[in-house]
Amino acid sequence: MVKRKITSRYEAAWSNSEGPLLSLDTGTWRTRRPVVDKEKCTYCGLCALYCPPQCMIDLKDHFVPNLDFCKGCGICVKECPPGAATMVPEGEFHRAGIKG
Ligand code: SF4
Numbered sequence: 001m002v003k004r005k006i007t008s009r010y011e012a013a014w015s016n017s018e019g020p021l022l023s024l025d026t027g028t029w030r031t032r033r034p035v036v037d038k039e040k041c042t043y044c045g046l047c048a049l050y051c052p053p054q055c056m057i058d059l060k061d062h063f064v065p066n067l068d069f070c071k072g073c074g075i076c077v078k079e080c081p082p083g084a085a086t087m088v089p090e091g092e093f094h095r096a097g098i099k100g
């Protein structure tokens with residue numbers, strides 16, 4: 001059995017309930033990342049509900065993605081009622097020197 005380095009613990013649909021959860025490093029798949037505008041976020045929680053790897057972090061007045069696991073699928077952005085979340089190309093963060 002291959003042992004994976006665990007950087008965080010999150011639940012996911014495919015997780016083994018007997019081991020650490022969400023151990024797949026899906027953050028490396030991403031070409032775009034969701035960015036949440038805190039001022040527009042209504043804290044409805046739909047992004048967290050629909051996120052496939054369940055990697056949205058609850059900051060108690062808005063949500064942000066855990067970039068270790070966010071694979072950039074964009075579902076949270078599609079499901080965001082007020083349009084508070086947008087997908088931004090990773091290249092923009094690399095050019096600005098911002099790491100995920
Ligand atoms: S883009 Fe959104 S829904 Fe998709 S993995 Fe990242 S946080 Fe989750």
Ligand code: SF4
Pocket residue numbers: 036040041042043044045046047048062063076079080081082083084085
């Ligand atoms: S779906 Fe949009 S408005 Fe609702 S909590 Fe997520 S980012 Fe905020």
